[in-house]
Amino acid sequence: RAITNQVSWAAAEMADTLTHPFAEPVIRLGVTGLSRAGKTVFITSLVANLMDRGRMPQLTAAASGAITAAYLQPQPDDTVPRFAYETHLGCLTAPAPQWPESTDRISQLRLSLRVQPTGLLAGLSGPRTVHIDIVDYPGEWLLDLALMDQTFAQWSAAALARAKGRPAGDAYITQAQATDPNASLDEGTAQSLAAAFTAHLNASRAAGFSDCTPGRFMLPGELAGSPVLTFAPLQGEKFARNSLGHEFERRFESYKRNIVRPFFRDHFAKIDRQIVLVDVLGAIHAGPAALDDLRGTMAGILGAFRPGRNAFLTRIFQGRRVEKILFAATKADHLHHSQHPQLTAITQAMLRQASDRAGFAGAKTGAMSIAALRTTVEDTVDHAGKPLDVVRGRLLETGKQAAFYPGDLPDDPAHLLSPARAGADKWLDADYSVMRFAPAPLTLRPGDGPPHIRMDKALQFLIGDKL
Numbered sequence: 001r002a003i004t005n006q007v008s009w010a011a012a013e014m015a016d017t018l019t020h021p022f023a024e025p026v027i028r029l030g031v032t033g034l035s036r037a038g039k040t041v042f043i044t045s046l047v048a049n050l051m052d053r054g055r056m057p058q059l060t061a062a063a064s065g066a067i068t069a070a071y072l073q074p075q076p077d078d079t080v081p082r083f084a085y086e087t088h089l090g091c092l093t094a095p096a097p098q099w100p101e102s103t104d105r106i107s108q109l110r111l112s113l114r115v116q117p118t119g120l121l122a123g124l125s126g127p128r129t130v131h132i133d134i135v136d137y138p139g140e141w142l143l144d145l146a147l148m149d150q151t152f153a154q155w156s157a158a159a160l161a162r163a164k165g166r167p168a169g170d171a172y173i174t175q176a177q178a179t180d181p182n183a184s185l186d187e188g189t190a191q192s193l194a195a196a197f198t199a200h201l202n203a204s205r206a207a208g209f210s211d212c213t214p215g216r217f218m219l220p221g222e223l224a225g226s227p228v229l230t231f232a233p234l235q236g237e238k239f240a241r242n243s244l245g246h247e248f249e250r251r252f253e254s255y256k257r258n259i260v261r262p263f264f265r266d267h268f269a270k271i272d273r274q275i276v277l278v279d280v281l282g283a284i285h286a287g288p289a290a291l292d293d294l295r296g297t298m299a300g301i302l303g304a305f306r307p308g309r310n311a312f313l314t315r316i317f318q319g320r321r322v323e324k325i326l327f328a329a330t331k332a333d334h335l336h337h338s339q340h341p342q343l344t345a346i347t348q349a350m351l352r353q354a355s356d357r358a359g360f361a362g363a364k365t366g367a368m369s370i371a372a373l374r375t376t377v378e379d380t381v382d383h384a385g386k387p388l389d390v391v392r393g394r395l396l397e398t399g400k401q402a403a404f405y406p407g408d409l410p411d412d413p414a415h416l417l418s419p420a421r422a423g424a425d426k427w428l429d430a431d432y433s434v435m436r437f438a439p440a441p442l443t444l445r446p447g448d449g450p451p452h453i454r455m456d457k458a459l460q461f462l463i464g465d466k467l
């Protein structure tokens with residue numbers, strides 16, 4: 001059957017090329033978000049749900065039957081790793097499903113759709129092929145854009161100010177203060193400072209802080225241990241020749257030139273549509289400071305999509321621009337649907353504030369709450385004589401079934417987002433917490449609805465107009 005399929009595809013492609021001799025449309029869809037926001041699960045779910053019929057009712061072209069087939073093809077960029085779709089799907093659909101390994105580098109996948117226009121246009125045009133080149137990359141890399149406009153001294157001052165009071169930050173500051181930046185370079189000292197600074201970034205990330213640059217320090221991949229990742233912020237403006245400070249300044253410039261610039265030039269500047277996944281629930285769980293930090297990070301991310309502001313970006317974009325950007329709060333399956341409007345409202349309010357902060361204009365933006373994979377079912381239980389809306393799922397740690405009520409999200413987002421709240425210690429319900437659920441096996445019965453939440457609506461926003 002597979003061979004027959006391939007042959008019929010080849011024939012269909014050939015017919016397509018004959019009726020449409022021009023290049024087939026390609027949409028480059030960027031998928032980003034900070035680590036653990038849900039990129040890997042999102043892309044796997046997106047592709048699987050498009051390849052399986054009838055799972056995307058809110059994507060107009062799917063509901064109308066215009067998309068007649070979805071299939072994977074070799075990607076156009078030979079030197080970019082391929083998104084390991086089959087491996088990730090294998091994890092999620094195994095008899096004992098597991099979460100796949102997260103994104104730690106850029107990867108790509110080409111999903112091609114056969115689209116047969118329906119309605120008025122049906123008789124006028126033949127089937128088309130639309131390629132969606134999905135580009136998955138860590139959101140941490142976007143935040144590095146801020147470094148492009150900064151000198152080592154400026155970045156150091158900001159990084160040291162941020163480190164104050166944050167996890168493992170004071171330990172780094174103490175170590176840096178005990179080091180003479182004008183002493184001649186000693187590689188052991190350099191490595192020890194870089195390790196302490198990286199430990200601070202990782203601990204901050206684990207505590208829910210988002211604004212942690214340089215991004216590659218946390219996701220080094222094959223660059224781990226290389227000089228370009230072996231520097232750290234130091235106090236001072238001018239450093240003696242051959243000193244530690246001088247070398248750190250040189251490595252910082254090398255990081256910008258050899259890591260940040262090529263990513264933006266070769267990958268980022270080619271994106272047409274972008275989804276930014278945000279673990280809003282996780283940040284709410286981590287507390288006011290983390291939520292405030294996430295807001296700042298969203299402004300930073302949005303700023304990367306506004307070339308006019310930054311000479312480097314203006315140059316690499318050459319007049320092109322990202323047309324649509326969707327901010328999606330992920331893991332909405334942790335909430336009963338009666339609370340989804342509140343989660344969406346909080347995400348929308350954060351986007352609005354981020355747009356204002358970044359002076360954003362240009363692309364069409366939107367905010368939504370989604371779940372790439374529903375791990376829970378909804379239930380209403382009796383709690384102290386009153387009905388309480390909960391979700392039920394299997395806990396990742398213990399494997400036991402549990403009912404979960406995360407606390408009430410406020411109807412008015414200002415309750416969480418006003419500046420006065422940022423310093424608050426007490427936050428929502430005292431018992432507000434996030435549980436980690438195991439991925440649920442796909443055992444849907446008719447009427448259960450799709451195995452995701454609003455993935456189709458997200459896709460309609462992002463590429464619906466192109467199908």
Ligand code: GDP
Nearest residue numbers: 035036037038039040041099102103371372373
């Ligand atoms: P990445 O680092 O952005 O690639 O994040 P992943 O896609 O690997 O997701 C990180 C973790 O978030 C997963 O291991 C899951 O625990 C959780 N997660 C991601 N998507 C969902 C979802 O749709 N529902 C739920 N309940 N959890 C999710």
